[in-house]
Amino acid sequence: MRILHTSDWHIGRSFHGNSTLDALRGVLATLTEQVREHRVDVVVVAGDVFDSATPAASCYTMLTDVLRDISDAGAQIVLTSGNHDNAARLGFMAPLLRDGIHVVTDPARVGTPITLTDEHGPVHFYGIPYLEPIVVRGVWAGVPLRTQEQAIAHAMSLVHADRAVRGGRSVAVSHCFAAGVEASPGVEREIRTDLRQGSLDVVPLSAFDGPDYVALGHIHGRSRLGEHVRYSGAPLHYSFSEAGKPRGSWLVDLDADGLARVEWLELPVPRPLVTLRGTLDELLSDASHEAHIDAWVCAVLTDATPQPEPMRRLQQRFPHCATIQLDPQGRVEDDGRSYRARVVAARSDGELIDTFLTHVREGEGASADEHEMLADVIASRAAAAHEATVPA
CATH class of the missing domain: 4.10.280 (MYOD Basic-Helix-Loop-Helix Domain, subunit B)
Structure with a gap:
């Protein structure tokens, strides 16, 4: 069975006030072509399908179009909810979707797989939606669930129990922050916020022992925690801290004995990201910056004093200058006098x-x-x- 592991689409996210819908639509169109070209059997989307719990109507339209196109390309879909998604809203559409599109958002279904077959027999897909401890306490009464580590551990215990009965090959899908990964600064801020709120902590890698492959979401960069445990990352760059990091998905092959091969499939970057540093005059005049005219630009201005209309002037040269940061250099030290x-x-x-x-x-x-x-x-x-x- 051939599986394509993707995650963190974040449909509806803006990039410094700019819509990313068209760019994401183009990237996911390429992903759909890869599904067709590589004869993918199952596309796994490991959470954060939307960027907001209340996505706009255009976001639902785009998701519907993408899922239909992937299905038309010949693949079934297993999709779970992430911490950015509203599980109830995302799950509401599940019964209305065509056969072969499976949306897992209900924690009560954890441990009950979606079973698909190939020439070697069944493959059990165990979807684990984002598990917020305070929510799932009502689902698993009597189980101590103060941290996400405990929630994932209990979810995986249900998976293990079911695997022991069913046998065969299996794939787990989860949205969490697992041990051994390096997050980008933007995701690190999100993780620190969740940690302060007590809703997210590090899940040990050992929690995912057992399945033949574990498809993880939440980290926006690709990461290999083990041969069978991986993050695919997001299909777009959603912050300047992600600039230069590859975008794509994992192509996973299961044979009769389990995991046989994993290959990285690159996705195109619609518009590269670059951070340019210097005085405003330097950024406006330096010929070496001509290569970045069409890029998303973060301008770090080192002028000792504020410059007039910096964004307007920068966008005359860099139409996609998205943000300005100030890092003044050469200021005279304050002598303490009023x-x-x-x-x-x-x-x-x-x-x-x-x-x-x-x-x-x-x-x-x-x-x-x-x-x-x-x-x-x-x-x-x-x-x-x-x-x-x-x-x-």
Whole structure:
């Protein structure tokens, strides 16, 4: 049996205020072609199908189109819910879908597989939706479920019990943060938030012993925790911290004895991501940046003082400049005096103006050219004032 493992589609997620629907639609169209080209039997989607618990209507339309296209390409689908999904909303559509599209969102179904067959016999797919401890306590009464580690451990105990009875080959699908993976900063922030709320913790790799393959979701980069335990990552880059990391899915072959082969299938990157660093003038003029004209750009500005209309000016050169970060360099160290104290201490009009500029520019006073210009203006005004006091 040939399986394509994907996850974390995050349909509906925006990228710094820009819709990703069209880009994702194109990438998933390529994935569908890979299903057809490689004669995939089953596509596994390991959670976070949507980015929001309340996705827009266009997100449902896109999911319907993609699932239909994958089904038309000849594959069955096993799809589970992730922490971004609303399990009830996602599961509501399950009975309405055509045969061969299986949506698993109900924790009460954990341990009851979706059984598909090939020439070697049955393969049991055990879908484990995202398990929030406070929710599943009502499903598994009497089981201590304070952490997700405990929830996954109990879910896998149900899987093991069923496997012992049924026998044969098996695949587990789960959405969690398993031991031994390195998350991107964006996902790490999400994990730390969930940890503070007590709803997510690290699940040990040993929890997934037993099945022939374990398809995981939640981490946006591909990761191999063991030969049979892997993350596929997201099909799109959803943050600048993911720039340069491959996008794709795992092509998994099961033979009569279990896991036979795993291959990585690349997906296209619709628009590359790049972080450019320098002063605004450098970013606008450096010829080496021509290669990034069509990329998503994160501009890290090192100007010592705020620059006028930086986004407008950057987008004239980089139409897809998505965000600006400020990292000013070369500021004058604060001497601890208040602005009032500096004004009082000024010994001339030039020093007074320079004190004002230093204050409003957050540490940078007048430049050499500005000093020269100010000196000329002050001298001219002094001369005019002197002439006005001299009798004609």
